[in-house]
Amino acid sequence: MADDPGVTGLQARILLHRGSLAVDLRLDVAPGETVVLLGPNGAGKSTTLRVLAGLLGCQEGLIRLDDEVLEDTGSGRFVAPQDRAVGVVFQDYLLFPHLSVRENVAFGLRARGVERSVARERADRWLARVGLSSYAARRPRQLSGGQAQRVALARALASQPRLLLLDEPLAALDAGTRLDVRAELRRHLRGFEGASVVVTHDMLDAMVLADRLVVIEEGTVVQSGSPRDVATMPRTDYVARLVGLNLLRGRAVGARVDVDEGVTLSVAGPAEGAVMVAFPPTAVSLHRSRPETSARNCWAGQVASVDMHGDTVRVTLSGPIPVIADVTPLAVADLGLRPGAPVWASVKALQTSVYPV
């Protein structure tokens, strides 16, 4: 299927202003690929999804799905949502409350003129695929959150879209069911031949579901890459916080990086020019006074907050170089770590990763 020259996936160029939000981005998704749009609330993720679905027009843009132009502000072409081969799973699923689960799944087929018996049969096949055959006659309000999500997915896929859009598909679920539903969703996305775009602000959802991660902040793409690249080499403070890394910016000369605040760090590998330095909170050690063992890689700061984080203690430091450090409860007692306390921090060179800006 991917060899068909007409099947090229999604290419979108979107520009729009909406209230205080300005979206300006490019998004390409190959057939069979799952791209996760990750970003904080209000970054423009859902707006982008609505534009792709045709529920919202953009001021300037070109959206192409396979060999069909869905929107082209240059020529004034705009394909209405009901005429796009695009399936949407909405955040709260938006199942039709007055229709049975089977009728919900068959709705798209019926709307496109498929005969009732054929539509029902196909709906039943989809329900079997998401493991809900025995729920076909139920009403949506009789379903759990996870089941409703699977019905919404089956409903979107039943009309055989070439682009599948999922808006926070796991946000409405509690932590327990989330794990299973996430794994199952991944399985269905892997089996889907079209392009998929998933919107989420949850890092774990993104890591599990994405073939490629696209991070959006304030309407623009700030980072794009494999989940692994994004998780190890964050490019913005938001991403660094999400993946639980400290992120510093500086200028590298060989294996030394001058961090903006006048501190020089020894790092694991040689580099040149403007770089970013990322390291996990466990790579940071805290001391009562300036450590004598190494002259470099240390700086003075102040404890901003102390929280339990699993079985370690997460210490947030303020000062010229704000970082987070994970230490043992014993260290908290020994070092007298409490908000406002002065402290020295050092970072182990081997646990840093350095990459160009």
Next chain:
Amino acid sequence: MSRRRQQHAAPHRSGLPGALVPLAVVGILFLLLPLLGLLVRAPWRTLGDELFNNEGLTALRLSLECASLATILCALVGVPLAWLIARGRFRGKGLLRALVIVPLVLPPVVGGVALFTAFGRRGIVGSHLYDAFGIALPFTTSAVVVAEAFVAMPFLVIAVEGALRGVDARLDEAAATLGASRWYTFRRVTLPLVAPGLAAGAVLCWARALGEFGATITFAGNFPGTTRTMPVEVYITLQQDPTAAIALSLLLLLVSVAVLAGLRERWLTTPG
């Protein structure tokens, strides 16, 4: 709603001013006594004969038919109107909403006169109708239906509009992404979801149409068999034979109580 409940549960509920209670009792009696009067003075023994004489039956049948036709007419134009008010985005929506409510506050006689000026033989529309097709609406059974529909439509529109507001408009978007045209979405999603509200509105509309007097007698007149509906019949009969009028009134009262009971049932069983 919950706020109101909280107020009821508030401890100073017992601080209700004592002077209000006798006045409330007067209010209750004021509502109750006329109904009681009907029941007490009703000619129970000869009720069958009083009701099922020819004129009474004719008027009843005409009333039922006209009220039903008026309700259908109201639903036909009232549902789209309610949809426009609930979902439309345009200037003057508030004005349109006010316009819909006007027949509620307008004296029905004035409604009848107004219908004359529009659809009478010399009315702004009626004159053209007469010139072009020879159609004269006033004093026909159709005029009864039009008069009743004019007065009763607000009940239906307001009920359906309320129901539409309770339906998540994003369901329309979900339907659109599934390939449904706007018309298909309206038929398969919107209409079924407002059906309980539509039913309640239709019952209220029908009850109002059934009892319509002022606009009907003004615009349609009082011709036995064609425009003399039950309320008009009651009024006419009262002058000649008060006992028969009471019997007919009792019948209308029965219909009203049935409507009330039916509505209560519906409101209790309507899913939220």
